[in-house]
Amino acid sequence: MSSLLIIGCGSIGERHLRCFAATGRAQLSACDANPALLEKICTQYAVPGFSSLDEALASGGFDGAVICTPAHLHLPMARQLLEAGLHLLIEKPLATDQTLVPEVREAIARSGRVVAVAYVYHFMAAVAAARSAILRGELGRLLEASVVSGQHFPTFRPAYREIYYRDRRTGGGAIQDALTHLVNAMEWMLGPVSRVFCDASHRALEGVEVEDFAHVAARHGEIPVSYAMTQFQAPNEHVFLIHGELASLRIEIHQQRWGLMQRGETQWQWRQCPPVERDTLFMAQAAAFLDALEGKTTDLCSFEEAVQTLRFNEAALQSANRGEVIHLSPLP
Numbered sequence: 285m286s287s288l289l290i291i292g293c294g295s296i297g298e299r300h301l302r303c304f305a306a307t308g309r310a311q312l313s314a315c316d317a318n319p320a321l322l323e324k325i326c327t328q329y330a331v332p333g334f335s336s337l338d339e340a341l342a343s344g345g346f347d348g349a350v351i352c353t354p355a356h357l358h359l360p361m362a363r364q365l366l367e368a369g370l371h372l373l374i375e376k377p378l379a380t381d382q383t384l385v386p387e388v389r390e391a392i393a394r395s396g397r398v399v400a401v402a403y404v405y406h407f408m409a410a411v412a413a414a415r416s417a418i419l420r421g422e423l424g425r426l427l428e429a430s431v432v433s434g435q436h437f438p439t440f441r442p443a444y445r446e447i448y449y450r451d452r453r454t455g456g457g458a459i460q461d462a463l464t465h466l467v468n469a470m471e472w473m474l475g476p477v478s479r480v481f482c483d484a485s486h487r488a489l490e491g492v493e494v495e496d497f498a499h500v501a502a503r504h505g506e507i508p509v510s511y512a513m514t515q516f517q518a519p520n521e522h523v524f525l526i527h528g529e530l531a532s533l534r535i536e537i538h539q540q541r542w543g544l545m546q547r548g549e550t551q552w553q554w555r556q557c558p559p560v561e562r563d564t565l566f567m568a569q570a571a572a573f574l575d576a577l578e579g580k581t582t583d584l585c586s587f588e589e590a591v592q593t594l595r596f597n598e599a600a601l602q603s604a605n606r607g608e609v610i611h612l613s614p615l616p
């Protein structure tokens with residue numbers, strides 16, 4: 285039984301707490317700077333609570349932590365937690381800039397601890413199965429891909445004006461909050477982004493000024509990939525389309541299915557995945573993190589994969605600001 289500290293018990297922190305508890309493999313404690321929220325969480329889930337990270341670390345006894353605070357706090361907290369010898373699951377995006385990446389990378393190497401990032405699309409059955417088909421070579425040489433995705437964000441997160449979302453400096457806006465999931469999933473399937481041109485701005489969400497749509501023309505190596513996503517549209521739909529020399533592949537996240545169409549065919553051969561709730565994905569991710577602590581190989585997003593997606597986030601923001609194409613040098 286691992287002892288885990290959930291840091292930040294807002295929307296996603298509470299979900300991690302509930303989903304780690306559901307694995308039956310972790311003893312949990314909560315940490316949040318908001319006293320009223322902390323009290324509610326501690327009462328509801330019958331867990332010990334700490335009002336600050338310093339206070340929690342002083343009490344000792346944790347094997348790991350799940351960092352669920354806004355993104356600008358992720359790496360400063362990771363640095364402190366690695367110094368204290370804890371394993372880490374860090375919420376996405378990894379950070380809002382790369383300043384602390386080298387220092388945290390060194391701290392990971394020094395400590396030998398498990399560090400993963402909670403890009404939860406890795407635990408969607410349709411994404412994982414489609415990736416396996418691509419890696420088995422079922423599409424042949426990959427030629428082109430696109431993603432069309434969006435939802436009406438205020439319906440799913442009515443408090444969007446009051447949280448990190450309202451400011452890019454705390455991880456807000458469509459690029460760092462939502463597009464980052466899609467790009468990380470595509471990087472997991474196709475390899476890292478190498479070139480970005482991004483058009484993004486604010487169009488519709490009331491009470492904020494951050495971008496609420498993004499159009500991206502990217503290259504993942506030689507593969508051209510386009511992304512179109514909004515946070516104001518009516519449908520909650522997310523479609524990935526990947527074309528290869530032998531076949532095309534389509535993932536419909538909202539239908540929990542993926543399909544192949546061989547060249548020359550006219551119908552999709554659909555593979556329906558078992559229906560899952562959102563918590564089920566987070567339980568699978570929690571179980572994978574606990575497996576990783578036992579030394580097992582998992583599908584968790586690695587620190588370096590999340591650094592790469594952070595590089596994309598920064599490049600997309602820079603491109604949108606300046607109207608320029610940004611080239612990403614290959615990672616060493």
Ligand SMILES: NC(=O)c1ccc[n+]([C@@H]2O[C@H](COP(=O)([O-])OP(=O)(O)OC[C@H]3O[C@@H](n4cnc5c(N)ncnc54)[C@H](O)[C@@H]3O)[C@@H](O)[C@H]2O)c1
Pocket residue numbers: 291292293294295296297315316317318321335336337352353354355357375376377402403404447448455461
């Ligand atoms: N994987 C996903 O699908 C998903 C979904 C939502 C949010 N997120 C990510 O999770 C992170 C948190 O998002 P959220 O929606 O839960 O935000 P939130 O505002 O609901 O919760 C953040 C919590 O952190 C607490 N906090 C802030 N500073 C703190 C500190 N110094 N010490 C302790 N607690 C502190 C706040 O009091 C708050 O309760 C963000 O990085 C976000 O991008 C991921």
